[in-house]
Amino acid sequence: MGLWLEAIRRRDPSLLNAPVEVGHRSATVCHLANIAMELGRELKWDPAAEQFLGDEEANRLRHRAYRQPWRL
Known part of the structure; x- marks a missing residue:
């Protein structure tokens, strides 16, 4: 986690152990599994969309409601 924060501070992706996209895809798989477990069924995923x-x-x-006044 420390290298990730330092890479952000310095705007230097060479400090990362893996490209950000790899981290995104890895975390996505975990989130998808959690959603499938919560719903108790198999789900079909479109990785492009x-x-x-x-x-x-x-x-x-896939998204949680933000508390006011925060939003994206």
């Missing part, structure tokens, strides 16, 4: 196929309930769980 980064959304579940034909499952609005699962897609709603």
